[in-house]
Amino acid sequence: MSAAGKIDSGKLARELVTPEGVDLRIVLADAGERISAFLLDVLFIVLMLVALTLGMLGAALATGFVAAEFFGIIWILGFFFLRVFYFTAFEVTPRAATWGKRIVGIRVASRDGGALTADAIFARNAMRELELFLPLSFLVAQKEVVDAWIYLLATVWCGVFVLFPLFNRDRLRIGDIVAGTWVVRVPKRLLGRDLLDRPESSQLTFTKEQVDAYGIKELSVLEDVLRHGHAETIHAVAGRIRHKIGMAHDRSLDGEFLQAYYKALRARLETRMLFGRRKADKFDKTP
Amino acid sequence: MEQLTLKSHRFRAEREADWRRLEDLLDRFEKSRGSSLSDDEVVAIPVLYRSALSSLSTARAVSLDQNLIAYLESLCTRAYYCVYGTRSTVAERIVRFLVRDWPLSVQELWRETIVSGALGLLATFTAYFLVRANSAWFYDFIPGGLAEGRDPGASTAALRETLFKSYGADGLGAFSSFLFTHNAQISLLAFALGFAACLPTAFLIFDNGLMLGAFFAVYAAHGLGFDLGGWLFIHGVTELFAVTLAGAAGFRIGWALAFPGAQSRIDAIKDAGRVAANVMVGVVIMLMFAGLLEGFGRQLITNTFARYGVAIATGIVWFGYFYVYRPGRQA
Numbered sequence: 085m086s087a088a089g090k091i092d093s094g095k096l097a098r099e100l101v102t103p104e105g106v107d108l109r110i111v112l113a114d115a116g117e118r119i120s121a122f123l124l125d126v127l128f129i130v131l132m133l134v135a136l137t138l139g140m141l142g143a144a145l146a147t148g149f150v151a152a153e154f155f156g157i158i159w160i161l162g163f164f165f166l167r168v169f170y171f172t173a174f175e176v177t178p179r180a181a182t183w184g185k186r187i188v189g190i191r192v193a194s195r196d197g198g199a200l201t202a203d204a205i206f207a208r209n210a211m212r213e214l215e216l217f218l219p220l221s222f223l224v225a226q227k228e229v230v231d232a233w234i235y236l237l238a239t240v241w242c243g244v245f246v247l248f249p250l251f252n253r254d255r256l257r258i259g260d261i262v263a264g265t266w267v268v269r270v271p272k273r274l275l276g277r278d279l280l281d282r283p284e285s286s287q288l289t290f291t292k293e294q295v296d297a298y299g300i301k302e303l304s305v306l307e308d309v310l311r312h313g314h315a316e317t318i319h320a321v322a323g324r325i326r327h328k329i330g331m332a333h334d335r336s337l338d339g340e341f342l343q344a345y346y347k348a349l350r351a352r353l354e355t356r357m358l359f360g361r362r363k364a365d366k367f368d369k370t371p
Numbered sequence: 372m373e374q375l376t377l378k379s380h381r382f383r384a385e386r387e388a389d390w391r392r393l394e395d396l397l398d399r400f401e402k403s404r405g406s407s408l409s410d411d412e413v414v415a416i417p418v419l420y421r422s423a424l425s426s427l428s429t430a431r432a433v434s435l436d437q438n439l440i441a442y443l444e445s446l447c448t449r450a451y452y453c454v455y456g457t458r459s460t461v462a463e464r465i466v467r468f469l470v471r472d473w474p475l476s477v478q479e480l481w482r483e484t485i486v487s488g489a490l491g492l493l494a495t496f497t498a499y500f501l502v503r504a505n506s507a508w509f510y511d512f513i514p515g516g517l518a519e520g521r522d523p524g525a526s527t528a529a530l531r532e533t534l535f536k537s538y539g540a541d542g543l544g545a546f547s548s549f550l551f552t553h554n555a556q557i558s559l560l561a562f563a564l565g566f567a568a569c570l571p572t573a574f575l576i577f578d579n580g581l582m583l584g585a586f587f588a589v590y591a592a593h594g595l596g597f598d599l600g601g602w603l604f605i606h607g608v609t610e611l612f613a614v615t616l617a618g619a620a621g622f623r624i625g626w627a628l629a630f631p632g633a634q635s636r637i638d639a640i641k642d643a644g645r646v647a648a649n650v651m652v653g654v655v656i657m658l659m660f661a662g663l664l665e666g667f668g669r670q671l672i673t674n675t676f677a678r679y680g681v682a683i684a685t686g687i688v689w690f691g692y693f694y695v696y697r698p699g700r701q702a
């Protein structure tokens with residue numbers, strides 16, 4: 085996780101203490117993720133509808149309309165089940181996520197941390213009638229039929245439900261409230277290699293003052309820099325660190341220097357941490 | 372080689388294989404719902420999960436490797452949802468729903484069901500007497516397109532034909548599936564609208580009752596009331612019951628929203644939502660039956676007494692299942 089990602093997730097971080105007593109520090113999905121996942125799902129539904137329509141038409145044509153009624157039934161039921169059960173069917177699986185949510189890296193979870201039940205999933209998706217389909221059918225309704233002020237009131241009324249997630253801390257839809265669920269991030273993280281494993285060629289050593297120049301915050305920035313391995317950034321960061329710790333004259337390569345300094349800094353900070361003295365950042369002056 | 376003695380480095384080297392194994396098992400579990408895992412592997416997941424959790428606590432205490440901690444957090448979260456998520460199979464859940472959850476939830480909503488049913492009946496009688504007194508009321512209750520000539524101006528013969536015309540089996544399947552999807556969507560809407568403090572749900576139920584009453588008045592004026600009853604109730608017992616339950620489910624949510632009682636509002640709505648959702652799944656199933664009865668049963672059975680027979684039979688079945696049958700509360 086990048087340092088920037090950690091900072092902006094602060095407001096959406098929630099405590100989830102497992103029965104074993106460990107806080108998993110889950111992060112809720114923000115509005116942007118929810119919307120992108122939803123739009124992806126709409127796209128998939130539309131694609132499946134088109135495929136269903138073409139498939140049934142093709143089948144009816146191929147059989148010379150002998151069994152046209154049968155294909156008609158499949159089409160009507162298929163349309164209904166896609167509309168009502170697309171979300172439900174995906175969310176009752178162990179991943180608790182539709183295709184759109186999987187792509188974005190989020191899933192549905194029970195707010196109390198317990199098991200996610202099928203009735204909760206059904207409830208949260210049945211509420212889409214109110215949040216989505218009612219405003220939609222209202223939008224395509226004949227505007228000439230109703231008075232302008234009724235139209236205005238109805239727009240406001242629909243707006244309350246559609247925009248509801250933007251106005252609460254947990255980004256809950258109406259469906260989430262009724263079902264007792266919320267949507268959390270489950271990014272799939274890969275375990276990178278331990279940066280201490282890199283082959284070491286330089287024999288740089290650092291004094292105690294030099295490794296005390298930075299704290300944990302800077303260490304994690306340094307970790308990001310090393311993991312990304314972007315040459316220009318490495319050069320710039322190495323220059324800054326050399327200047328700060330007064331090692332302008334060594335002849336090592338930038339990458340090797342940063343590697344060696346990362347090891348020394350991490351060793352120093354971890355040792356301090358084991359003795360209960362965390363050094364949060366370079367301004368932290370606790371001995 | 373001094374770096375190798377770093378505790379966080381040794382810690383990771385010792386446990387990494389277990390984490391990888393858990394990750395692999397989780398991948399396969401999520402892909403196949405566990406059917407591709409052997410018994411040993413299924414048993415291994417909780418064990419590996421607890422060891423990963425302990426790794427996470429340790430890592431937070433000894434390691435400053437951000438990537439490692441983020442990886443362990445995501446691994447543990449995934450494993451947590453796998454271990455503490457639902458473990459029952461789909462078949463078990465369906466059986467449990469039919470045997471326990473559905474009838475119990477309907478029983479729990481008995482007050483709302485009475486209110487919802489009374490509201491529908493009130494609307495039906497209101498419309499019936501208003502239209503009998505002055506047939507001009509009919510046009511206020513029925514939207515133009517729905518009447519299809521079945522209005523007060525129609526002749527007795529024309530009305531009789533709408534009740535007893537036999538369409539044959541052709542096209543009935545498509546007709547009944549259309550009716551089912553239409554009714555199911557209206558019911559879901561009645562349920563969802565409950566969130567807006569019951570009023571829109573009440574309006575929907577009332578409106579439905581008004582239409583019913585208005586049609587009855589038109590046919591009754593021509594002495595066809597009894598025959599209309601057969602035409603309507605053969606599927607209507609199931610359908611109207613389902614609509615009433617959908618209204619009841621909506622009322623339960625709206626009531627919890629307006630009057631949460633001792634609980635916090637958000638908890639009250641959540642509890643109401645669980646019960647109401649069970650009822651709504653049942654409503655969709657009932658409407659599927661109603662669609663079949665309406666599409667096939669009504670068009671194929673054209674004898675009024677036979678129609679009433681089917682209606683009474685369905686009524687007994689639903690009532691018995693919901694209110695007489697008492698599954699144990701602990702199962």
